[in-house]
Amino acid sequence: DENNPASSAVQAANFDMQLRCAVTELNPNYDFITAKYPEQQLREIPRNKLKLIRLLGQGAFGEVYEGTLKNMCANVSELSVAVKTLPALSTQQAETDFMMEAVIISKFMHKNVVKCLGVCFEEHPRYIILELLEGGDLKTFLRDSRPKTDQHYFLSMKELVHLSLDVANGCRHLEEKHFVHRDIAARNCLLTTRGEGRIAKIADFGMSRDIYSADYYRKSGKTMLPIKWMPPEAFLDGVFTTKTDVWSFGVLLWEMFTLGYMPYPGQTNSDVMQFVSSGGRLDPPEKCPARLNKIMILCWNSIADIRPTFSEIIELLDMCLQDDEVLNAPVGLCHFAMAESFKD
Numbered sequence: 001d002e003n004n005p006a007s008s009a010v011q012a013a014n015f016d017m018q019l020r021c022a023v024t025e026l027n028p029n030y031d032f033i034t035a036k037y038p039e040q041q042l043r044e045i046p047r048n049k050l051k052l053i054r055l056l057g058q059g060a061f062g063e064v065y066e067g068t069l070k071n072m073c074a075n076v077s078e079l080s081v082a083v084k085t086l087p088a089l090s091t092q093q094a095e096t097d098f099m100m101e102a103v104i105i106s107k108f109m110h111k112n113v114v115k116c117l118g119v120c121f122e123e124h125p126r127y128i129i130l131e132l133l134e135g136g137d138l139k140t141f142l143r144d145s146r147p148k149t150d151q152h153y154f155l156s157m158k159e160l161v162h163l164s165l166d167v168a169n170g171c172r173h174l175e176e177k178h179f180v181h182r183d184i185a186a187r188n189c190l191l192t193t194r195g196e197g198r199i200a201k202i203a204d205f206g207m208s209r210d211i212y213s214a215d216y217y218r219k220s221g222k223t224m225l226p227i228k229w230m231p232p233e234a235f236l237d238g239v240f241t242t243k244t245d246v247w248s249f250g251v252l253l254w255e256m257f258t259l260g261y262m263p264y265p266g267q268t269n270s271d272v273m274q275f276v277s278s279g280g281r282l283d284p285p286e287k288c289p290a291r292l293n294k295i296m297i298l299c300w301n302s303i304a305d306i307r308p309t310f311s312e313i314i315e316l317l318d319m320c321l322q323d324d325e326v327l328n329a330p331v332g333l334c335h336f337a338m339a340e341s342f343k344d
């Protein structure tokens with residue numbers, strides 16, 4: 001009976017209440033998301049303009065499809081899209097969480113953050129319609145780009161720095177909106193394409209969505225947290241600020257220049273918490289140019305306030321593009337035999 005205005009009002013009020021209850025004083029995204037009826041900020045798209053074509057993968061709620069959207073812009077007759085679905089038989093909680101994801105993504109408008117084109121929330125199954133990012137996730141891409149036996153490098157350092165700049169620019173947009181992502185990592189970035197001209201975008205807001213959920217404490221046992229990407233103040237005290245994302249970005253740089261290694265290979269989350277809180281840090285990627293390694297070290301300062309802003313990180317990465325020592329460095333020159341023993 002979602003067409004019944006009374007029941008919609010109750011739903012909206014419940015949603016609003018859940019939202020306020022889920023938010024604590026440690027949650028820096030509070031202002032960002034406390035609009036009275038967040039679902040009214042979403043653009044409802046007529047379902048008949050949408051065609052689902054093939055399954056892309058499984059999301060937290062339901063399947064994600066590739067599809068097309070007809071006649072939405074003046075000059076484009078058909079747009080390729082990704083459609084996240086929420087099965088008809090979902091709980092009220094899942095409905096709220098699913099809507100929250102759409103609300104979050106819709107707040108951003110940046111080349112390096114996935115765009116939400118609209119939603120179909122008036123009937124079941126509910127859909128979130130996103131721009132299609134055909135290149136898959138950054139971590140898989142990096143791993144697939146490792147030189148095989150013939151020592152042929154598929155990616156240049158310049159391309160890796162450009163991808164790093166893409167993610168840093170997306171992060172700066174979140175920073176400007178005072179939004180803390182909480183799960184910046186290569187696995188959560190998607191690429192427009194695998195070929196030349198690829199653009200990386202921050203595409204998975206699952207962790208930011210989940211902290212608004214009444215289910216959060218069930219969902220986020222310590223085993224669910226991305227400990228290897230988190231700074232000590234986050235895993236010890238639960239403090240999340242943009243500087244948390246800066247630390248995680250440093251780990252993403254490490255993933256980038258190891259071509260997708262698992263950080264702290266062979267160590268468990270609890271090893272890593274102990275190691276990092278007593279001052280231990282990831283080793284620089286093999287033969288990593290000093291200028292790049294320095295950026296990672298800055299991101300991993302144990303004092304959050306001293307870590308650079310994303311604008312500063314962008315400046316430092318830009319300088320890498322002028323530095324022949326960086327541009328001529330060998331890509332992903334790691335001990336691949338050793339890497340084999342740390343399969344994850």
Ligand code: ADP
Nearest residue numbers: 057058059060061064082130131132133204206
């Ligand atoms: P959830 O956060 O709900 O778990 P994901 O965002 O991880 O869901 O999506 C599940 C799958 O759908 C992943 O394999 C992901 O690569 C794919 N996917 C998600 N969004 C897009 C998109 N915009 N374009 C292409 N594929 C996508």
